[in-house]
Amino acid sequence: MSQPRLSALLSTALAGLLLASALIAAAGLGDTPRQMHFDARLTPPNLDFWFGTDALGRDVAARTLAGLTLSFWVGSLAALFGTLIALGMALTAMLGPRWDALVSLVIDTLLSVPHLLLLLMIAFALGGGTHAVIIAVALSHWPSLARVLRAELLHLRQAPYVQISQALGKSRGFIVRHHWIPQVLPHCLVGALLLFPHAVLHEAALSFLGVGLSAEQPAIGVLLGESMRHVSGGDWWLGVFPGAGLLLMVLCIQRLGETLRRAWAAR
Amino acid sequence: MLDDVSLTLDAGEWLGLDGVSGAGKSTLGHLLAGHLTPQAGTVTVDGAPLPRRGLRPVQWLPQSPELAVNPRWRVKQILEEAWTPPDALRDAFGIEPAWMNRFPQALSGGELQRVCVLRALAPGVRYLVADEISSMLDPLTQLALWQGLRRVADERQLGVLVISHDAALLNRLCSRRLTLSDGRLRPPKRYGAPPATAPGQSPASR
Numbered sequence: 001m002s003q004p005r006l007s008a009l010l011s012t013a014l015a016g017l018l019l020a021s022a023l024i025a026a027a028g029l030g031d032t033p034r035q036m037h038f039d040a041r042l043t044p045p046n047l048d049f050w051f052g053t054d055a056l057g058r059d060v061a062a063r064t065l066a067g068l069t070l071s072f073w074v075g076s077l078a079a080l081f082g083t084l085i086a087l088g089m090a091l092t093a094m095l096g097p098r099w100d101a102l103v104s105l106v107i108d109t110l111l112s113v114p115h116l117l118l119l120l121m122i123a124f125a126l127g128g129g130t131h132a133v134i135i136a137v138a139l140s141h142w143p144s145l146a147r148v149l150r151a152e153l154l155h156l157r158q159a160p161y162v163q164i165s166q167a168l169g170k171s172r173g174f175i176v177r178h179h180w181i182p183q184v185l186p187h188c189l190v191g192a193l194l195l196f197p198h199a200v201l202h203e204a205a206l207s208f209l210g211v212g213l214s215a216e217q218p219a220i221g222v223l224l225g226e227s228m229r230h231v232s233g234g235d236w237w238l239g240v241f242p243g244a245g246l247l248l249m250v251l252c253i254q255r256l257g258e259t260l261r262r263a264w265a266a267r
Numbered sequence: 268m269l270d271d272v273s274l275t276l277d278a279g280e281w282l283g284l285d286g287v288s289g290a291g292k293s294t295l296g297h298l299l300a301g302h303l304t305p306q307a308g309t310v311t312v313d314g315a316p317l318p319r320r321g322l323r324p325v326q327w328l329p330q331s332p333e334l335a336v337n338p339r340w341r342v343k344q345i346l347e348e349a350w351t352p353p354d355a356l357r358d359a360f361g362i363e364p365a366w367m368n369r370f371p372q373a374l375s376g377g378e379l380q381r382v383c384v385l386r387a388l389a390p391g392v393r394y395l396v397a398d399e400i401s402s403m404l405d406p407l408t409q410l411a412l413w414q415g416l417r418r419v420a421d422e423r424q425l426g427v428l429v430i431s432h433d434a435a436l437l438n439r440l441c442s443r444r445l446t447l448s449d450g451r452l453r454p455p456k457r458y459g460a461p462p463a464t465a466p467g468q469s470p471a472s473r
Binding site: 159160168179182 | 302
């Protein structure tokens, strides 16, 4: 096996292992992220508390793991919904020139608004919380993927084999299911994987700004927000571990996604 | 590009069409097969307008078979998209059972072209538009392709429009020839080529 392939394989396995162990460890946490130890407040990392404790004596390691799990689900769901909206919109654009013009108008309008602003407005309008973050990220992040999918479908519609399929008497539904969708699925996969880190980082941003997850949920954004109050006191562990954890998870997902994409493209 | 073009293709007739590159031969082929809709005028098949839905009685055969097949489908799925050709026909076109489980990328251009031609011969198809289907094949493969097609066309009285630059090929295959130039159909210029065979007479009996 060549060296680039070996290192790709190893890094993918490592990424999968890290992600899986974080999710499994978080599942066994129970109430630990909320448990307070008043005799051990703001302690630096030690053997009992590997990542230290916060101002209320809560274990930062447990809170980071719980936060990462929450981020993982928020990111996955937002990426899934965003991709589905993009695919739906791209297919809608194929219904006719008027539909195409309408979809293109919506895409261009949404892309012209800075997406953090859009995200804030939607999350605020929905009143905050986990579902608001998921919906806001999905609703604000589909346009760029929809544009790619629309271009691909426009090209595919003119492909000789699609025209022949039509001439052979295949229905529109058959052509969409058997010729169009399999061809755009890899694009959807890549789109979803690029959306995931966005969703995770935006969830953290929204929670940090106060319109995301509520303060009692151990989300990464909430942890980072709390750490801001203590950073001037030198309590570095409150921010560094959750932040590094978030970065590591995003990198792992990207690694897995890249491998998946290559495996698919090789066919 | 095309202006006031009118042509009639009879059942069982082989009609040759040539013209310089960009003259609109392929556009005419796409119009006849219903891939394009004419801005004015109609395509009529056996007295009725070309249907938009269902199996069309006019089928277009492509120049590049690689673009005419879904790259994610296996050969079996491609060949049997509209009908299941009987074994005798598969043999006539030299299509091997071993190809069925392969992806189209694993077949040569000539092999894939024969699959594409047989795919289009579903029952109910009355006319074929063969757009440069043999120009990239070696002489032996060309022969196998045209012999297979000739057999089915004679059997079912299919009308075939052969589009090609190859005057010798058109003369051998077709009972009548037309040239497309400046958007109009004209009788072909003769470069001392032998006259086409009489209508209804196949080149094989010549």
